[in-house]
Amino acid sequence: MALSDDQLDRYARHIILREIGGAGQQKLLRSKILIVGAGGLGSPLALYLAAAGVGTLGIIDDDAVDLSNLQRQIAHGTADIGASKVESAAQSVARLNPDVTVIAHKERLTADNAARIIAGYDLVTDGTDNSETRFLLNDACYFGKKPLVSGAILQFDGQITTFKAYEEGANPCYRCLFPVPPPPDVAQTCGEAGVLGALAGVVGSVQAVEAVKELLSIGEGLSGRLLLYDALAAEFRKIKVPRDPNCPLCGNSPSITGLS
Template sequence: MNLTDEQLDRYARHIVLRDVGGRGQKKLLGAKVLIVGAGGLGSPMLLYLAAAGIGTLGVIDDDAVDLSNLQRQIAHETTDINQAKVISAQASIERLNPDINVIPYQTRLNADNAQGILADYDLIADGTDNFETRFLLNDICFFMRKPLVSGAMLQFDGQISTFKAYEDGNNPCYRCVFPVPPPPEIAQTCGEAGVLGALAGVIGSIQAIEIIKEILNIGDSLSGRLLLYDALSTEFRKIKVSRDPACALCGAEPTILRIPGP
């Protein structure tokens, strides 16, 4: 594939980077990334990945734009209120970069549809706000051998990691770090506990960077590391995390033995 004159101009700042170049930009244009969630984390991921030239972006979300979303969900505008988030996000991406093929899925990801949707993508990004979907994505990505770039945030704190436990005997999966979902009574959402709007931009943008790094195979992966950000103290901490030998999914004697689904 040859880059057009317009693409050479659009992606010029990537192309001059030694670790990207024309060859790397072609990889980005050929990549297929699925963003699960078109909200606070999904919005900056989608916009920056579209700007970067990720050729195919899938976005899945069953929600509609609400006025309370606009404090952090920058892919949507006031005129999008009551519209499906995936349709609003698609329009924002297409205005930003018509190069991009956007595939919207106006549905909730679940065990029945996840395998069929994920099969078409090279890499999956978790921008959800519930533990049920996070664990489902982790398990399916493990069995389907797909990198999972995961982000989460609440109030003034955020975290990011990349999970590739299928790759070797040392990389952990999400369950190695968080073995079981917390009880519903303590698993607060952003709607219940609040979240600083701009925090979504920080965490989602780092997720976008990690996705690009994984596609280009450059830099140090966050696999095996958990990056924590405290917005109030403006501190980043990186914690090493190892595979749990007793993990139900990727441990020595797993009890989860197949892809979740019907």
Template sequence: MELSETQIRRYARHILLPEVGGTGQEKLLAARVLVVGAGGLGAPLLLYLAAAGVGSLGIIDDDRVDLSNLQRQIIHDTNGVGRPKVDSAADRIAAINPDVRVTRLPERLTAANALAVLDGFDIVADGSDNFATRYLLNDACRLAGKILVSAAMLRFEGQIGTFKSHLGGDHPCYRCIFPEPPPPGLIPSCSEAGVLGALAGLMGTLQATEVLKEILGVGESLSGRLLLVDALNARFQPMVVKPDPACLLCGRDPTITDLSAHA
């Protein structure tokens, strides 16, 4: 792929970076990234991936824009209240960068469709807001051999990690850290406990950074580390994570070999 004159101007600040250059920008334009959820995390994530020139973005979300979303979901606006989030997000992406092709999936990710949805993408970014989808994505990405960049947030705190246990070696999966979902009701949702709007921007932007690094093959991956963010006290704490030999998904004797447990 050869960059056009317009693209050279659009991505000039990327091209100036030795770690990116013209070759790296071509990689971004050829990349295919699936974003699960066009909400608090997905909104800034999608904006920055689109601005960076990631050539193909998939958005899966079955929700519609609500007024309460607008405090943090900056890809949507007041006029979009009531619209499907995938449509609102796709329109905003088109306004930012016509280079980007958007696949709209106005549905919920399930055990029945997960592997088929992931099939057309290289990297998956989890912007979901519930444990069921988080564990489903982890398992599906492991089984499909996809890189997963996952983030979560609540109140003033967030966490982010990159998971590529399908590569073996020192790469853990999400279950190596959190083997099973917490009991229902133990951890409140953002709709129950609240979340600082700007924290969504911070965590989604960190996700975008890690996705871009994985596409470009530059820097130090977050695989093998979980980054904990305390926005209230301005603290970032990395935590080293090792693969768990007893992990039910990627350990020595895995019992999760398909997605039937999520059905």
């Protein structure tokens, strides 16, 4: 289907890019991305992916907006306190771009629903802040053969990478970096350790860029590389992450064969 006059105007700065053009914009409009978490990272992800014209955004979160969220979760406002985060984020997306359909999953991602939910999307973005969900999401995307654009923030530090371990080659998964979840008394969240609010915007925006690149197969992705951002030092650096042949999920002799 050809782009409408309004769409030609709305996405003009994309269309004049040789790497995107009209065909690329049409592909974005046909694409479906799942955003896991409607908080600090999920907010800029939802807004920038909606602005980019990704046609369908699924947003999954079972939480409600709290006053303490507003320092960094820019998809929500003061008037949204007490409302469902997915519904608040959906309203923000609707105000920004009527081309975008939002599927609101007002629930927590679990081993029982992960495969079913992820199956309906082309790509998944991780905006969560707890280890349990990160490991579950990694495993579900591996078995479902979905690219996973992962981001994490804490205090003044952020990191972004893309996992595509289901592809042939040396692509690692999350378990190649962290074989097992940290003990509950060791793992820290932003609520416990604090976080610079604008850091969520930096990392979430980079995730949105990487997601668009993956959908359009342009540029060089972050699979096999970890992008680190130190806000206090104003420094980005990139490190290689090899596949672990002993990984329990994607290694040569995996012990994890399904979600549990």
